Amino acid sequence: xxxxxxxxxxxxxxxxxxxxxxxxxxxxxxxxxxxxxxxxxxxxxxxxxxxxxxxxxxxxxxxxxxxxxxxxxxxxxxxxxxxxxxxxxxxxxxxxxxxxxxxxxxxxxxxxxxxxxxxxxxxxxxxxxxxxxxxxxxxxxxxxxxxxxxxxxxxxxxxxxxxxxxxxxxxxxxxxxxxxxxxxxxxxxxxxxxxxxxxxx
Amino acid sequence: xxxxxxxxxxxxxxxxxxxxxxxxxxxxxxxxxxxxxxxxxxxxxxxxxxxxxxxxxxxxxxxxxxxxxxxxxxxxxxxxxxxxxxxxxxxxxxxxxxxxxxxxxxxxxxxxxxxxxxxxxxxxxxxxxxxxxxxxxxxxxxxxxxxxxxxxxxxxxxxxxxxxxxxxxxxxxxxxxxxxxxxxxxxxxxxxxxxxxxxxx
Numbered sequence: 001x002x003x004x005x006x007x008x009x010x011x012x013x014x015x016x017x018x019x020x021x022x023x024x025x026x027x028x029x030x031x032x033x034x035x036x037x038x039x040x041x042x043x044x045x046x047x048x049x050x051x052x053x054x055x056x057x058x059x060x061x062x063x064x065x066x067x068x069x070x071x072x073x074x075x076x077x078x079x080x081x082x083x084x085x086x087x088x089x090x091x092x093x094x095x096x097x098x099x100x101x102x103x104x105x106x107x108x109x110x111x112x113x114x115x116x117x118x119x120x121x122x123x124x125x126x127x128x129x130x131x132x133x134x135x136x137x138x139x140x141x142x143x144x145x146x147x148x149x150x151x152x153x154x155x156x157x158x159x160x161x162x163x164x165x166x167x168x169x170x171x172x173x174x175x176x177x178x179x180x181x182x183x184x185x186x187x188x189x190x191x192x193x194x195x196x197x198x199x200x201x
Numbered sequence: 202x203x204x205x206x207x208x209x210x211x212x213x214x215x216x217x218x219x220x221x222x223x224x225x226x227x228x229x230x231x232x233x234x235x236x237x238x239x240x241x242x243x244x245x246x247x248x249x250x251x252x253x254x255x256x257x258x259x260x261x262x263x264x265x266x267x268x269x270x271x272x273x274x275x276x277x278x279x280x281x282x283x284x285x286x287x288x289x290x291x292x293x294x295x296x297x298x299x300x301x302x303x304x305x306x307x308x309x310x311x312x313x314x315x316x317x318x319x320x321x322x323x324x325x326x327x328x329x330x331x332x333x334x335x336x337x338x339x340x341x342x343x344x345x346x347x348x349x350x351x352x353x354x355x356x357x358x359x360x361x362x363x364x365x366x367x368x369x370x371x372x373x374x375x376x377x378x379x380x381x382x383x384x385x386x387x388x389x390x391x392x393x394x395x396x397x398x399x400x401x402x
Contacts, residue, residue, distance in 0.1 A: 086396070107318065113374065114315040117308065123376050130375040151397045155386050158367075159395050162387070165370030166363045173314065173369075174331040174362075175324050185356050186363070192401055193394030194360050195287070196352045200393055 022048045023055055027069035032108045036066060036116050067125045073105045075132045086144040087191060090163065093137070094183040097167045110172060134161070159190050223249045224256055228270035233309045237267060237317050268326045274306045276333045287345040288392060291364065294338070295384040298368045311373060335362070360391050 026048035030039055041062060045052035059065035077100060081092035100106055116122050134157050141156040150156055166186055170176050193200075227249035231240055242263060246253035260266035278301060282293035301307055317323050335358050342357040351357055367387055371377055394401075 110374075111315045111318065114312045117312065117373075126374060127376050130377070149397055149400050150395060151393070154390070154395050156395065158386060158390055161370065161375075162363055162367045162390065165366040166359075168370060168374075169362065169366030172318075173311075173327060175328050176331070185359060189355070189359055189363065189394070190390065191394050191396045192352070193390070193392050194351060194355050194357065195392045196350055199350050 019048075019050060019054065020058070021072075023050060023058075023065075024069045024072045027065055028073070028105060028108065031066065031069070031112055035112060036119055036122050039066070041065065063121050063125060066122075067128060070109060070125060070129050071132070073103070073109065074129055075136065078133070078136045080136065080139050082139070082143060085147070086140070086149045087187060089140045089143070090159070090187045090190070091183065093140070093160070094163055094167065094187055097164050098171070098178045098183065101168050101171050107172075110168075133164075136160075162190055163187070220249075220251060220255065221259070222273075224251060224259075224266075225270045225273045228266055229274070229306060229309065232267065232270070232313055236313060237320055237323050240267070242266065264322050264326060267323075268329060271310060271326060271330050272333070274304070274310065275330055276337065279334070279337045281337065281340050283340070283344060286348070287341070287350045288388060290341045290344070291360070291388045291391070292384065294341070294361070295364055295368065295388055298365050299372070299379045299384065302369050302372045308373075311369075334365075337361075363391055364388070 023044065026044050027039075030044050030047060034043075039062060041055050042052050044065065045055050048055075055065065059068055079093060079096045081089045083089050083092060113122060113126055137157065137160045140160075141150070144150050144156070163186065167178060167183075170178055170182070224245065227245050228240075231245050231248060235244075240263060242256050242260075243253050245266065246256050249256075256266065260269055280294060280297045282290045284290050284293060314323060314327055338358065338361045341361075342351070345351050345357070364387065368379060368384075371379055371383070
């Protein structure tokens, strides 16, 4: 854990922002071209037009760098809506996932994760990203709990994982388009379930 | 549409079975090595130890052959349980998907679909497989309808797609193991939904 940055450190961080974005974008481009195993920090630095020590200072290992690059197009782009109802929040999140899932960066990331799905480093990175993703809807879950919207005993994180998985599966594997009707039907299924009212325990 | 095969044709089909299995297995092996675009029917025939006309006779195009190979490890392996309740059927299907999803053949198939995700032939094959997959749970849905288990207006196929997607996502992207508790929680969410009873319209 770091102390709160001083004013001059904060200025340095702000000055550093475009460099960070440039290095992470260069990392994603290199990954798309050569994959994870063959990725070299030197090549990322060259592509980003920075000194390789600039990269090493902030991301000491290749794994750190690639994790940060993946986070920049997943965790760092997530939305945390507050529409006043779980249904409203889920619709906003579902739309966001559907838009993101078709982005070239995310398609590239997925291609890489499956192409090198036996690489232990990459598996660890994917797991850590998904742990962070799982923490993201916490404010949405807490707001729904505060409104008394959640059934007792429900694993609320599973709603969000099922939502994301079903959208990604449809776009990525079934290769079928997604419209508002599909998203609304999916949210409704996760909210009220498939069973007829008189068949519930 | 073909006429019903004659007795001699049926015997020929039965005699042909091991050849079919050999050619489809050889197709999957070739795909894992060279991918879809570079696949040549001649190489599949050589690997399977058959004449290439044997392959062409049954599967006139590369797309037909690859579709049949994919079907052999997806559609042709599906289960259609009849346990007497939708919950019971879903649990059986969920266990089956979880087991299949970790098989080397299915991991290879997924790797290929993402590696060549811009190949129009492969996209068409994936779409056709998923259309067939969607028809598979029809007997399970009809049995649930006959028992009055489904809520009115529900898109029942979405239950099965969400089930499969969430299991595949967890194993393939989140890279986390699946146990009975996870499967039971997921089936329950899809059956009864996340909303508290007094919050349902």
